[in-house]
Amino acid sequence: xxxxxxxxxxxxxxxxxxxxxxxxxxxxxxxxxxxxxxxxxxxxxxxxxxxxxxxxxxxxxxxxxxxxxxxxxxxxxxxxxxxxxxxxxxxxxxxxxxxxxxxxxxxxxxxxxxxxxxxxxxxxxxxxxxxxxxxxxxxxxxxxxxxxxxxxxxxxxxxxxxxxxxxxxxxxxxxxxxxxxxxxxxxxxxxxxxxxxxxxxxxxxxxxxxxxxxxxxxxxxxxxxxxxxxxxxxxxxxxxxxxxxxxxxx
Numbered sequence: 001x002x003x004x005x006x007x008x009x010x011x012x013x014x015x016x017x018x019x020x021x022x023x024x025x026x027x028x029x030x031x032x033x034x035x036x037x038x039x040x041x042x043x044x045x046x047x048x049x050x051x052x053x054x055x056x057x058x059x060x061x062x063x064x065x066x067x068x069x070x071x072x073x074x075x076x077x078x079x080x081x082x083x084x085x086x087x088x089x090x091x092x093x094x095x096x097x098x099x100x101x102x103x104x105x106x107x108x109x110x111x112x113x114x115x116x117x118x119x120x121x122x123x124x125x126x127x128x129x130x131x132x133x134x135x136x137x138x139x140x141x142x143x144x145x146x147x148x149x150x151x152x153x154x155x156x157x158x159x160x161x162x163x164x165x166x167x168x169x170x171x172x173x174x175x176x177x178x179x180x181x182x183x184x185x186x187x188x189x190x191x192x193x194x195x196x197x198x199x200x201x202x203x204x205x206x207x208x209x210x211x212x213x214x215x216x217x218x219x220x221x222x223x224x225x226x227x228x229x230x231x232x233x234x235x236x237x238x239x240x241x242x243x244x245x246x247x248x249x250x
Contacts, residue, residue: 011046011203012046013042013043013045013046013047016042016045016046017039017042017043017046017055017203017207018207018210019042020038020039020042020043021039021059021207021210021211021214022210022211022214023038023214023237024036024038024039024211024214025063025210025211025212025213025214025215025217025218026214026215026217026218026221026237027218027233027237027238028060028063028064028176028179028214028215028218029064029067029214029215029216029217029218029219029220029221029222030218030219030221030222030233031172031175031218031222031233032071032171032172032173032174032175032176032179033154033158033175033176033179034154034237034238035056035060035063035179036056036060036110036151036152036153036154037110037114037152037154037155037238037242038237038238039056039059040052040053040056040110040150040151040152040245041107041110041111041114041242041244041245041246042244042245043055043056044106044107044110044245045107045245047200049098049101049106049151050098050099050190050195050197050200051197051199051200052106052151052200053098053151053186053190054190054195054196054197054200054201054204055200055201055203055204055207056151056204057183057186057187057190057204058187058200058201058202058203058204058205058208059204059205059207059208059211060179060183060204060211061183061184061187061208062208062212063208063211063212063214063215064176064179064180064215065212066212066215066216066219067176067215067216067219068176068177068180070173070219071172071173071176071177072173072177073173074169074170074172074173075170075173075174075177076166076170076173076174079131079136079174080174080177080178080181082133082136082137082140083136083137083139083140083143083157083174083178083181084140084178084181085137085140086136086137086138086139086140086141086142086143086144087140087141087143087144087147087153087178087181087182087185088144088185089140089141089144090140090141090142090143090144090145090147090148091144091145091147091148091153091182091185091186091189092144092148092189093144093145093148093149094144094145094146094147094148094149094150095148095149095186095189095190095193095195096148097145097148097149098148098149098150098151099195101149104247106150106151107245107246107247108246108247109149109150110150110151110152110242110245111242111243111245111246112242113146113150113152113155114152114155114238114239114242115239115242115243116155117155117158117159118235118238118239118242120159120163121159121162121163121235122235125159125163126163126164126165127160127163127164127165128164128165131160131164131166135160136160139156139157139159139160140156140157140178142156143155143156143157143178143182144182144185147182147186148186148189153178153179153182153186154175154178154179154182157174157175157178158175161174161175167224168224169224172222
């Protein structure tokens with residue numbers, strides 16, 4: 001274990017990843033989503049895809065926990081169960097794709113997916129129909145594929161919820177809890193498949209404290225009545241990170 005800790009502290013790009021973890025924590029605590037879209041474009045510059053995802057999952061497993069009880073009280077739990085069902089159906093396929101993806105393709109997938117999501121939201125895309133069980137489960141399924149293949153399980157679900165007319169507090173709660181489920185399921189599947197490497201996990205755990213504190217700070221900033229600020233700040237930080245994560249800017 002000491003050798004793994006020393007290796008984590010000597011990891012190239014450690015301090016940029018610490019800064020990315022702090023920014024990701026603030027965004028996650030404030031908006032309920034965004035960790036992967038902020039952190040992975042940075043981590044992907046220094047780590048191969050599976051290692052970058054392992055760092056994220058280890059870091060993200062504990063960071064949001066202080067915000068879970070309040071989110072559970074605000075969530076629409078029936079829809080959360082449908083999202084989880086869809087996730088479990090799509091995640092194995094996505095993880096199967098991840099192990100054969102080249103690092104550059106991984107980074108482009110993360111950044112471009114984040115930018116497409118933001119463009120749709122900025123364009124004012126809204127869904128005013130009924131969020132049927134099939135629609136919610138389908139969003140979770142596509143999220144599972146995205147989460148496994150590119151490390152970002154949120155965008156399909158985020159787009160559905162952010163485009164809906166649901167209250168901001170419900171959107172934030174369901175997204176936060178769904179992404180906790182994504183982390184747990186992804187860690188379990190990577191472990192079962194023997195793809196969970198101890199080095200990246202230790203690095204992720206080393207980033208947990210700054211990420212945890214940033215989550216708490218972000219949650220303290222959240223005000224349900226400030227819906228426009230809620231959307232704008234999270235989208236701006238995610239956009240900046242996604243653009244900086246593009247390989248062509250190396």
